[in-house]
Amino acid sequence: MPGPLDGIRVIEMGQLLAGPYCGQLLADYGAEVIKIEQPGVGDPLRHWGREKANGKALWWPIAARGKKSITLNLREERGQQIVRDLVADADIMLENFRPGTMERWGLGWERLHELNPGLIMVRVSGYGQSGPYSKRPGYASVGEAMGGLRYVIGDPSTPPSRAGISIGDSLAAMFATLGALAALRHRDQTGQGQVVDSSIYESVLAVMESVVPEYAIADFIRERTGAFLPNVAPSNVYPTKDGHMVLIAANQDTLFQRLCEAMGRPELAEDPKYVDHVARGDHQAELDAIIAEWTGTVDAEPLMDLLIEHSVAAGRIYRAPEMLDDPHFQARESIVTVPHPEFGDFPMQNIFPRLSQTPGEVQWVGPELGAHNQEVLGDLLGMSAEEIDDLRANDLI
Structure with a gap:
């Protein structure tokens, strides 16, 4: 064609x-x-x-x-x-x-x-x-x-x-x-x-998104932050028990609630420190540490299955071998x-x-x-x- x-x-x-x-x-x-x-x-x-x-x-x-x-x-x-x-x-x-x-x-x-x-x-x-x-x-x-x-x-x-x-x-x-x-x-x-x-x-x-007006109007300069964006939490790369890494992006309120259910910690979604986007951003490092401690107890594959079951946005860190083996890559x-x-x-x-x-x-x-x-x-x-x-x-x- x-x-x-x-x-x-x-x-x-x-x-x-x-x-x-x-x-x-x-x-x-x-x-x-x-x-x-x-x-x-x-x-x-x-x-x-x-x-x-x-x-x-x-x-x-x-x-x-x-x-x-x-x-x-x-x-x-x-x-x-x-x-x-x-x-x-x-x-x-x-x-x-x-x-x-x-x-x-x-x-x-x-x-x-x-x-x-x-x-x-x-x-x-x-x-x-x-x-x-x-x-x-x-x-x-x-x-x-x-x-x-x-x-x-x-x-x-x-x-x-x-x-x-x-x-x-x-x-x-x-x-x-x-x-x-x-x-x-x-x-x-x-x-x-x-x-x-x-x-x-x-x-x-x-x-480069809004970096120019952030400085010109708000006198703010974005800095390097590594694997996460400041005040957007949780959204980071977390370790697994078997030495792999999983990216979890659950910064929206409903997604965070589902993540807490998957973790077996539903009370976190009601904690004043994590109850909404602003609060989670203010306690980002603390929240990331809690999630990392949990993911570190689960192997990557069952962790992904659990997150998908709870409709949490998550994914493995892919290299070429994972791309070639992935069924979604193959189907499309x-x-x-x-x-x-x-x-x-x-x-x-x-x-x-x-x-x-x-x-x-x-x-x-x-x-x-x-x-x-x-x-x-x-x-x-x-x-x-x-x-x-x-x-x-x-x-x-």
Whole structure:
């Protein structure tokens, strides 16, 4: 079944995660994504993350799934002209180079818009396309720090921590995708393309809830709090008898009452120290200690059964093994297997969110470098075999 973006052509330039993850999301829903990579080198993400013995990275098959790979030397005029030829019949140009790079190559917005007035140019960068910091190198870690996320992650006794994934890059890519879809809607109405400017630090800032007015109006700065949120209790990770961890979120009054029933301590729900949300927040540490003492007497599996029986929101702390074994993951096909030419069945996360009529599909794993040179240059642009051979002989592809 065609995805909802079937018929949309995306030219993806750039590398690593922030831009390419946007391309992955668009490909997931059926867009034709033509990824341009440096000849002989390719996207560094081909070698990032855990590798198998043959040097093949296990991240690349996911990050480039559903994309077509061509090689092109963008520092040469002939390579730049091929990009312009591709853009003339494309819907979206996606790039995440440092601002100014595309302009130096003759591929800036004004030039491309002149070639294709309906083109949408999605630009992902650390600090955005304008402002005094725009030309600085922009990595996700810096954007996470500047956007406020790093300051609130971790234990208060330690320096700021980081999430175990490149969350700043992923957020910038998601907002870039949102912008691309909104710009496509606008083009449907007007016929005109536009620039989508997605910065990492602003994408992080966008999910920082009310930290800005909390300071500006209430003179309050959120601090690192570890595994819990201040004044939201009980909502924490608790130990079990067999050495596992269970997250229990029972901060709502009715949920807390059900938790107390499960604990065999119904009187706690009537105790003035725990009777409502405010009271529990005021006695958070004391309440967490009571719950931890109880969970420490029960193994994880029966503890989960008991909490589910009492309709208490709770869950195990999952790693990949638990995800692969979980029946809910399996029933919803949250993880799918895609054929890989070397690894066989390759498990990866499915496409989210789910659309009932046009859900999209993971068509193939990340391709080999330049795997689609002939298809794109020959079939799409109409180059002859001699022209393609000449490009190869001159290190342009």
